[in-house]
Amino acid sequence: MSKTVTGNFFEDFRVGQALRHATPRTLTSGDVALYTALYGSRFAVQSADVFARSVGYPRAPVDDLLVFHIVFGKSVPDISLNAVANLGYAQCRFLKPVYAGDTLYAVSTVVGLRENSNGKTGVVYVHTRGFNQDDVEVLSFVRWVMVRKRDEASPAPDPVVPELAEVVNVTELGSACPAISLTNWNDAFSGSPHRFTDYKVGERINHMDGMTVEEAEHQLATRLYQNTAKVHFNQHTEGAGRFGRRLIYGGHVISLARALSFNGLANAFHIAAINAGRHVAPLFAGGTVYAWSEILAESWLPGRDDVGALRIRTRATCNLACRDFPQADGSPDQPGVILDLDYWALMPV
């Protein structure tokens, strides 16, 4: 039996199959510092124990997206080592805050399979969940990836496509957010006077700044997440491949867009859920990432008057400033747009 893991191919998956992923991980203040150095994120709750404590957390929680990347990374060797493309995310919910010192592990269940008509690949839908050291679920999401078949002659499975919510219901938001003290929320510290009720549906925000990505940066990030997808790391093979270069982990773009969004959404301190995410185009080192956001909806959380939820659609672009809000008209394929992310963020009222 081979000692080496070559990853699952499309035929290896069965609907209902459970996969327990390797390498539990203790998140530390070291991981948090690296995350800051990689993206420059400035949200006060995640940056300062004192601020976090003053508003209701026991101390600064780990950035939601760092938690996402860690859990996602664990699933890669079992789910997407032979993936052609990461197609989408849905129903991603952040369920409990994660703190430095917590140890995370991840499990996935196959919830859908559909062979593509070319007979060479198929789409695998997995429900991935992250747990902490107390076996408390901290994160849950569905993603679907296009995976190669090992043998094109193998028969197609009965197609199963899971029904996925287009939007996470507001009743499912907020469990990772303690009661927030509005009295103690200091806008000077948080970086903006604009609270929940100051945002209007349809409002568009250009996040202004651009961030150029270097090879060393995305590699450091992706290794920090123990994500082993080959396309991010191997110039020797990728140089001879489709793009001629290493592909940047899509999650790196999400984190860049989120960090850039501080300028305009400084009080959107917590990502409660990701409704949908699509990597519209690949990003390569040397590209400069910009972002803009649109407020799609806003909602109070049932039984809470401390925070409200903004449904935000953020587009990230490459080498394209966002003052004209590219793709605002909903056109599907404007060059330069690389990410289309739809999420719920919480803001103090």
Place this chain on the structure above:
Amino acid sequence: MSKTVTGNFFEDFRVGQALRHATPRTLTSGDVALYTALYGSRFAVQSADVFARSVGYPRAPVDDLLVFHIVFGKSVPDISLNAVANLGYAQCRFLKPVYAGDTLYAVSTVVGLRENSNGKTGVVYVHTRGFNQDDVEVLSFVRWVMVRKRDEASPAPDPVVPELAEVVNVTELGSACPAISLTNWNDAFSGSPHRFTDYKVGERINHMDGMTVEEAEHQLATRLYQNTAKVHFNQHTEGAGRFGRRLIYGGHVISLARALSFNGLANAFHIAAINAGRHVAPLFAGGTVYAWSEILAESWLPGRDDVGALRIRTRATCNLACRDFPQADGSPDQPGVILDLDYWALMPV
């Protein structure tokens, strides 16, 4: 009201105006590790809890310049987002040691304004102070920056230029330095037998080594400091700008010079004050930084016989080895010189 911060322009500042900066930050051992990875600094007090404890600290303090960069970074969105140039520093004093776990915040007061004769820009002088979680002041400095006017037609304010000390008085040094046990100071561990009294005024030290800077490195550093100045990060715009490339944060050069200065000043364990600092020329990725120092003065600290203060002038250069002490004759503009820093460092006697 726009949600996006575009930064203050020259007309937005008033003498006496107070600015409370965003994003308090808890410094951690993660930040310290990154600082080591970025500069390779080897001062024993900051590297080892055991050494620090043996000489009089409760544990290893955070590198003085990391504290400086964190406080400085906070001031950028309010002070220098529209800056053309960072002109100088003065009266920078390190007032209390900072330890991993401390949370820092920063406030600034405008202490001077002077429009330039071209009517397009003006110089803003700010006094910036950093505080810890107990509201104890840990750092204080004045810097002045050239800032664009929003509207060239707006009238010039009455010029106010603060009187700044050329040198921080020795009576103001040492509050961030506990009583140092000379008995326990181990020169083998600290890396040099040369103590305070071994240095002579006028002595010149070539710090020998050169360090080449990569884009990823200075971006990681500057994001770690949550410094958002656009010129450091955006190749898309900077590529079309004055230099055709990203400008490296001047503080990165200061930290490189300080780390290089270990070779020759290994026992200069604490920067007590920065008298003056000037970024003589910009640094770009790919450049190799060297440094040399001259002892300008030496002084006992009032009432102390454990440590003395050396006033050190350190020049950093780019692609220019320092064996001939470039610009030692005081000539103002030798090519290759990029930094001229005048500071007080403490050394055990």
Place this chain on the structure above:
Amino acid sequence: MSKTVTGNFFEDFRVGQALRHATPRTLTSGDVALYTALYGSRFAVQSADVFARSVGYPRAPVDDLLVFHIVFGKSVPDISLNAVANLGYAQCRFLKPVYAGDTLYAVSTVVGLRENSNGKTGVVYVHTRGFNQDDVEVLSFVRWVMVRKRDEASPAPDPVVPELAEVVNVTELGSACPAISLTNWNDAFSGSPHRFTDYKVGERINHMDGMTVEEAEHQLATRLYQNTAKVHFNQHTEGAGRFGRRLIYGGHVISLARALSFNGLANAFHIAAINAGRHVAPLFAGGTVYAWSEILAESWLPGRDDVGALRIRTRATCNLACRDFPQADGSPDQPGVILDLDYWALMPV
């Protein structure tokens, strides 16, 4: 007396000479996070406190190679600042686990000297030992380096070449490994069902993945280790030198190979000893590192039935995939091979 350290030359060493190295270092979770970001290592014992605790450690130990690099780095200013080449390692034993919070220091003894026939250089053999804050030895190894003479005319010393064991005896393994609970060892978490007895002598494992190295990455790593060897950092001088570029620290290659070896050796959780190591060829930024391993021997540890020791020979290559096991025939100089490492790793039974 010059304040600047220029390093020892061949004539400066005497057999029996003891060198106490500078800058003790407290290892932190920040260093551990950086190590993960630099190599992407996924061994469960080092990644998760919870896993480590479940199998018998008090918490996650620091990666063995991070300990090695830290101790090695301390010896550089005294031993190899004027080295032409790092020739080899032997008798490297990991004696005690190191945890975040421990402070390490290092001492070396010169155990051999032999001038080369060209009269320009000589080989220096040193026995380097690392200790923790309780003066407990955590690491011991011999290395030998080719060092320049200051003056070619100086007389050659009597040659002394230490007798070095080809293989560390199995009785000397295991002191850094607590009793491991096989009941609690979870193969799903550790990433492989293959335990000690599943590996056969002569078995070859292609570790599959390739990792491209960037300048910023190896510089960050080498500075993290406070290793000051000039050849790794100074493009200004190296650009005009033998290779025209910066040389990557050999230890960086060892860590990359070890991280890659997870795919095939996931349960080889602890490096107990390095029998021999040779940097067959230099690595430069832009190269993609691959690795493969051969099981040279296997042995039970005296008095223990929880873990066994695999003697593993790992070759790392540059821009050469390892599916054909390059240099498996023992040919000494196949192009593309850059590292030949012979070590003992422990695995649960």
